[in-house]
Amino acid sequence: MMPASTTVSKAPQAPKATLVIFGATGDLSHRLLMPSLINLTASGLVGDDLSILGIGRAEGDDEWLRTGFEDFQRSNCGEGAIDAGDDRERDAWMSLRSRITYLRGDMTDAALYDQLRTKFDQLDIGNAVFYLATVSQLFGDIAEQLGRVGLLDEKKGFRRLAIEKPFGHDHASARALNERLLALASEKQLYRIDHFLGKETVQNVMVTRFANTMIEAVWNNNYIDHVQITVAETVDVGTRGSFYDATGALRDMVPNHLFQILAMIGMEPPNSFDAEAIRNEKAKVFQAIRGPTADNVNRDAVRGVYTAGRIGDKDVGDYRAAQDVAADSRTETYVALKLGIDSWRWAGVPFYLRTGKALAQRDTEIVVVFKPVPFAQFHDTGVMQLPANKLIIQIQPGEGMGIDFVVKRPGPAIETAPVRMNFSYADTFDIAHTTGYETLIYDMLMGDQTLFQRADGVEAAWHALQPVLDAWAADGEPEPYVAGSTGPRGADALIERDGRRWHGLGS
Known part of the structure; x- marks a missing residue:
């Protein structure tokens, strides 16, 4: 007897958006986020209308950040997808590379957020996800600064806030952080990440x-x-x-x-x-x-x-x-x-x-x-x-x-x-080349909160x-x-x- 066939439906491509990564020069961005974005690009789940804006404290420019991602891949993954091997992944990196930009600033300084707002206005950015790949002590402060300059306002498109763990360190601190965030954004804008769910x-x-x-x-x-x-x-x-x-x-x-x-x-x-x-x-x-x-x-x-x-x-x-x-x-x-x-x-x-x-x-x-x-x-x-x-x-x-x-x-x-x-x-x-973050990033862009807390x-x-x-x-x-x-x-x-x-x- 032949096994029953299974219908596999292709997921739709995510909408045009800008992914703003606070802490873009850190380990999480290099080790997991960027490889996931390459995989999403190679699979067609994100298109060439996805832009990446990295934010960090180190001196550098757009090309410096792009080269940093490449150097990390070479030193930690050998001659990986960005240089050799899978043509689809190499081509995906080359396509994504030109859409990566960098904004230097101190994430505790209000001036950074004023610059970010100016950049959004100049580029007429609509949909955006703000990914907080930072120490947990900055989660509430970054959100409040984004709210202060109006970047969590959804008049021009969706605005979503992705928050890594740890979300608080006990019951009281988790409740306090929730109160801070929910005073700035609705629950449907908040994506509390647990990477195990990816x-x-x-x-x-x-x-x-x-x-x-x-x-x-x-x-x-x-x-x-x-x-x-x-x-x-x-x-x-x-x-x-x-x-x-x-x-x-x-x-x-x-x-x-x-x-x-x-x-x-x-x-x-x-x-x-x-x-x-x-x-x-x-x-x-x-x-x-x-x-x-x-x-x-x-x-x-x-x-x-x-x-x-x-x-x-x-x-x-x-x-x-x-x-x-x-x-x-x-x-x-x-x-x-x-x-x-x-x-x-x-x-x-x-x-x-x-x-x-x-x-x-x-x-x-x-x-x-x-x-x-x-x-x-x-x-x-x-x-x-x-x-x-x-x-x-x-x-x-x-x-x-x-x-x-x-x-x-x-x-x-x-x-x-x-x-x-x-x-x-x-x-x-x-599933050998996936990091687990592909599904989470894609779901953020699609507005699906199933895998988020x-x-x-x-x-x-x-x-x-x-x-x-x-x-x-x-x-x-x-x-x-x-x-x-x-x-x-x-x-x-x-x-x-x-x-x-x-x-x-x-x-």
Whole structure:
């Protein structure tokens, strides 16, 4: 039988617009934004009517910024798309290159915004997206200056504000930043970015659930025992000590990346795939999260810090000896949490989250563990406890999906064997050259807010974690773990006291 055909529709080209990047000389712009724009140009999703205006503090002109992007690609990616290899990508860069301009200025100086307004008037710019690829302390100030000079006014076209994470550092600061922004622009103009949501496998969670009857039918507490969400990194803090020591693993990863994945797992089916319908259902999940309380933080929340060790063939130093990290730092580089979702669908189902740096394997995955069969009929073989069925959604590396189930081992006796059925994105689709930002930039230009956070969701996420933040700020030290290990022993104890075990990193 031939497989059913699938209709693939081509997405429309984004409208004419100007993308203004505050912090255009920074790492994010070079490493992710510009490659994404090249990919979008090569695919025809943006046309030759997209202009890029970079803003930074360094001395330079248009050609200086263009050459800087090229030099970065050569030094970090070899002779990549801008010089050789894929003709489409090289041609896309050459087309985009001439539309990149630079405006030098201090982002804390009102004069810069007066210059920017003059430039907009001279060029009669209509549609514009202002992308804040800066330190988070500048988000509110930049927005207020844009509002002061009228650049958030939508009389000539859409005006959108793209804001990178971290969006606040606790519940109070997130609420305060939302209040500042919403005094200047409407919610439909605000695009709070979580780059995890640009990854194809993350977006595929909703499709996997809602397009497959056999999965959605068992997506509840009748069949699911528990859910694990893991974001494990092998990299250490590197040269980001100043930022990381003031932030830590919890603030850096949990209220955004891990909670966004949690919301996709936990949400109810939306009545459509319209942006607001999806964001409404996600907001309900955030509001229903039952996180650790002041009374049980020590039981349901674990923090760790890596000590000197070895990852692969690389020696890794102690976190507290890293550049710009305080010698007496109490900042965590690892966190594990046990959470619940107060809804009929998820009552009694624990969600275990963990994330950390300098771990043994790079692994971002969702593991849905199903309940065991009611009883085992295999008494004669001694198999009284069959291994659990699992759905494993691998986000990175090796994007794909697997199902663990049980089969009969060949032979005359009734013996069981656990097996896995795997699907790999790379075997079917070409996603090797994407950064994850392509979808986010395209959606900003198209006005689709599905993959962006809304004010109420952001605040609810921080609210769920506030008891942990308060408890950790008051006292205690993170538990040490050796770089290259799977994390602190306390994280294993957190899940093992419930009679469960973490899914092996990279397995």
